[in-house]
Amino acid sequence: MTDPVVMGDREAIAARISRRSYLPVPLDSDQIASIEVLVAEANSAGGLALALVADRPDLFGGFRKTYGLLTGVRNFLVLAGPEDDPDAAEKCGYYGERIVLELTKRGLGTCWVGGSFDRGSIGALVSPGNRLFGVIALGPVEDRLTPRERLVRFSTHLVKSTAGRFHETDGSEPDWFFEAIARVALAPSAMNRRPVCFKVERGAIGCALRIHDATAGIDLGIAKYHFSTAFPDGVWQWGERGVFLVRA
Numbered sequence: 001m002t003d004p005v006v007m008g009d010r011e012a013i014a015a016r017i018s019r020r021s022y023l024p025v026p027l028d029s030d031q032i033a034s035i036e037v038l039v040a041e042a043n044s045a046g047g048l049a050l051a052l053v054a055d056r057p058d059l060f061g062g063f064r065k066t067y068g069l070l071t072g073v074r075n076f077l078v079l080a081g082p083e084d085d086p087d088a089a090e091k092c093g094y095y096g097e098r099i100v101l102e103l104t105k106r107g108l109g110t111c112w113v114g115g116s117f118d119r120g121s122i123g124a125l126v127s128p129g130n131r132l133f134g135v136i137a138l139g140p141v142e143d144r145l146t147p148r149e150r151l152v153r154f155s156t157h158l159v160k161s162t163a164g165r166f167h168e169t170d171g172s173e174p175d176w177f178f179e180a181i182a183r184v185a186l187a188p189s190a191m192n193r194r195p196v197c198f199k200v201e202r203g204a205i206g207c208a209l210r211i212h213d214a215t216a217g218i219d220l221g222i223a224k225y226h227f228s229t230a231f232p233d234g235v236w237q238w239g240e241r242g243v244f245l246v247r248a
Contacts, residue, residue, distance in 0.1 A: 009229040013186050019109030021146045022072035023138040025131040026055050031108075035138075038102055039077065042095035048088065049080040049130040050095070059121050060137065069152070070111065070137055075240040079218075082246045083161040092133045093221025094236075097187070100136060101229075109141030112222075114215045132219060134190075169200035177205070180230035187226040190215030195225040205244040209242040 007015065027035070032054050039050050053059065057074040079096055100110045114134045123132045153181070157163030167181045181198060189195070195211035196219055207224070209216050222237045234246045 001051060002230075006074070007105040009101060012104040013226060013229065015182050016101060016104045016110070016186070017145075018111040018188060019069045019137075019141045019145075020111055020149050020152060021241070022070075022109060022137070022141055024074070025140045027075055027139065031106075034106070035077075035099075035103070038099045042099060046091040046095045047082065047085065048095060049078075049127060050092070051078045051125065052076075053078060053122075053125065059125075060117060060135070070113070071148075073099055073135070073137045073139070075139045076113075076122075077138065078122060078125055078136060079133045080130045083129060083131045087217075088131065089133050089217025090221040090224070090238055093223075094220035094225045095221075096136055096218075097222040097225045100188075103138055108138055111137045112190065112218075113137055114218070115122070122234065129230075133184075134215070136228065137177055151192070163198065166194070167198045170202065173200040174203075174205045174231075176231050180227045183226040183230055184223050187222050189219050189222065194219070194223075197221075198199050198227060206241065209240050 007047075032052065035052050039052050040047060044052050052075070054075045056076075057072075059074055060070075060073040077096065079092040081092055085091070096112070100112070102114075103110050112134065113136065117135055119132065122135060126132045159212065164186050167177075169177070177200065184196070184198065188192075192214075193210050193211055193215075194215055196207055197210055198205065198207045206218070209220060220240065224242075228234060228236060231244075231246070234244050235243055236242055
């Protein structure tokens, strides 16, 4: 793996793109151990039940299971959290994206997957009392996008170009706010709907969802994490009405 200190969050956000074609190369023991540390940290911080599944192409591979959108997937993260936690989806998005950026720093490809996978097979891996929210495909990839990846990336960028604005402000925003918004603009989003809008009113930073659907919570968490990397001395409250608190 590439030394993670070579790339910071800002560089990882700029470098990260969704990869949909993976090399038939298993993760080595050091890579697996490193990812499992990241997963354990996320579970501890968010009260989640994320899990790494390594070298299991039978659970994710094949045209039927991914509708041809992904190829060669043999490693992935299961995104799960308590059924009784109303913010579990958002936390999966927040801490899942933190892991995605760390894997980007290490030279691995990733892709958020909200629906194009065998939910029955992967759902069987989730322990009772927890709910499956999605998966993140991961693994070694070619340095360059494959022709299929370039085609999918082109089509998704057409959708992104029609997305709404990422912010509304009354002019009382802090000086780092627009850097945070620039990072949000590079965040992945289920179906590329990018439903999160950050708002500033009388110096208070909040957010709102323009769309409420099955993946909105994960999108909210992903966007909040990208925003927070611009100002590490702040912390988000959970929920759509949560505000960004700046530590004294």
